[in-house]
Amino acid sequence: MKLIHIIVFTLFIGNCHSQNSIKSGRLVYSVTFNYTETKKETSASKFLEKSVEALREFNFNLDFNNSKSLYYLDKSMISDKESDTYFKAALKIAGDVEVFTDLNIQLSKTRKNFLGDDFIITDSLTYDWKITKETKLIGEYLCYKAELEIETTYLNPKGKKVFAWFTYLIPLSHGPKGYSGLPGIILELKENNLIYSLQKLEFDKSEIKIPKNGIKINRSDYNKYVKQKIKEFKFE
Amino acid sequence: MKTLKKTLIVLSAFFLFTSMQYSEPKKPESLKKACSLLALTIYDNAINSEVDIETAFAVSQIAYLDCMYF
Numbered sequence: 001m002k003l004i005h006i007i008v009f010t011l012f013i014g015n016c017h018s019q020n021s022i023k024s025g026r027l028v029y030s031v032t033f034n035y036t037e038t039k040k041e042t043s044a045s046k047f048l049e050k051s052v053e054a055l056r057e058f059n060f061n062l063d064f065n066n067s068k069s070l071y072y073l074d075k076s077m078i079s080d081k082e083s084d085t086y087f088k089a090a091l092k093i094a095g096d097v098e099v100f101t102d103l104n105i106q107l108s109k110t111r112k113n114f115l116g117d118d119f120i121i122t123d124s125l126t127y128d129w130k131i132t133k134e135t136k137l138i139g140e141y142l143c144y145k146a147e148l149e150i151e152t153t154y155l156n157p158k159g160k161k162v163f164a165w166f167t168y169l170i171p172l173s174h175g176p177k178g179y180s181g182l183p184g185i186i187l188e189l190k191e192n193n194l195i196y197s198l199q200k201l202e203f204d205k206s207e208i209k210i211p212k213n214g215i216k217i218n219r220s221d222y223n224k225y226v227k228q229k230i231k232e233f234k235f236e
Numbered sequence: 237m238k239t240l241k242k243t244l245i246v247l248s249a250f251f252l253f254t255s256m257q258y259s260e261p262k263k264p265e266s267l268k269k270a271c272s273l274l275a276l277t278i279y280d281n282a283i284n285s286e287v288d289i290e291t292a293f294a295v296s297q298i299a300y301l302d303c304m305y306f
Contacts, residue, residue, distance in 0.1 A: 035285055044277035047299050048285070085302040092294040093287065114294070155289045192286040230293050 024065035024208075027185070028074070028200040029176055031055050031094045034193040047089070054090035057081065059199060062176055063206035064185070069174040070208045071099040094194065098211050099178040101125060108178040111211035115229060118214035121222045127181045129164070138187045138198055141167040146182055154227050163190040271303035 035052045059074045073091070081087045098111040106125045111118060127148055134145040143165040150160035164175060165188040175186030176196045189196040217225070275296040282292035 033285075042277065043274055044281055044299075047274070047278055048281055048295075051295065085298060085306070089295045089298045092291055092298065093282075095291075096294075114290070115297070157289065158286060160288075226290050226293075230289065233293070 023203070024063070024206045025201065025203040026206055027062040027064070027176075027187070027198060029060045029062065029189075029196040030199050031058070031060065032195045032197070033093055034195070047086075050086045051089035051093060054081075054084070054086040055094055057087070058091070058094075060094070060176060060196065062174060063208055064172060064174045065206065065208060066172060067103045068208045069099075069101050069180075070206075070211075071097070071101075071176050071178065073098075095177055097177065100208070100210050101174065101178050101180055103173055103180065108180075109211055110178060111214050114226060119222060120211055120214040120216045121219055122216070123178065123219050125178070125180050127179065129182055131182070136165065138165060138167070139201070141169050141187060143167045143187055144184075148179075153223065155223055160192055161190075162192075164188070267304065271300050274303050275300035 033052045033055055035048060058078050061072055061074050063070045073096070078087065096112060099108055100110075101108040103125070108123045108125055110121045110123065112121065113119070129146045129148050132145045132147060136143055136145075144167075146164045146166060148162040148164070150156065150162065152159040162179065164179060164182060164186045166175070166182045166184040166186045168184045170185040171183060172185045173180045173182055175182070176189050177191070179186060179189060187198040187201075278299045279292045279296040282295055283289065287295070
């Protein structure tokens with residue numbers, strides 16, 4: 001009986017130690033997209049194929065500390081390609097966003113560009129994750145699968161299915177694109193056909209800056225603005 | 237009267253010059269139609285690949301501009 005108590009106590013101390021020792025770091029994700037190829041090859045399908053290929057060329061970083069994180073494109077790899085059409089399209093597909101999250105106040109600020117204007121969109125961090133028993137190893141980390149269903153909206157008429165692989169070994173609730181709220185950090189994320197995979201994880205001091213430049217707006221008003229603009233282009 | 241005529245000539249020349257400088261060269265309607273069709277198809281294909289509407293729209297806009305101007 002005493003032995004069990006000693007083991008439990010040792011595990012508890014070890015867990016506390018690992019939580020306290022994580023101060024800050026950076027996760028690097030690559031992006032892939034499962035493009036549904038059309039049977040007939042057209043200019044449109046070629047354009048999308050080349051854009052999806054261009055996705056391979058860049059990474060996204062997630063800088064984090066215990067309570068805050070910043071997700072952004074690693075521009076050091078792509079400085080000479082920013083004017084390339086397929087690259088620009090690929091960036092839109094991958095999510096051309098910068099997301100700051102603050103777990104203390106349960107809010108995120110997303111900077112994104114729409115039709116030439118920069119916006120800072122505020123969201124509350126409320127995700128209804130379902131943690132499953134499915135596991136896999138990502139690098140040296142044992143990860144658990146969690147699922148999330150995002151309800152249909154005008155901009156997401158089919159809804160969104162999100163699968164996250166997180167690890168209890170890094171007990172921080174951060175993840176790419178503002179996905180958060182799990183009991184461990186997200187090392188892989190699947191959002192519909194987009195997959196964000198871990199390339200590198202390093203523990204170091206990272207400075208986390210809040211995105212500032214842009215029109216400040218809440219999600220509901222931003223969605224209304226986008227809907228209105230798309231309707232102006234008569235795409236429906 | 238002569239001064240008025242001169243002023244009108246100078247003003248006309250000025251407006252003609254500025255319009256030549258700043259007006260966008262007209263694109264043929266057939267090109268516009270072809271590029272719109274391309275953008276619309278890309279939009280539809282992207283939606284079929286479970287891309288959200290905002291992303292599909294942004295990608296189709298990039299394709300449209302590329303088609304029209306490059």
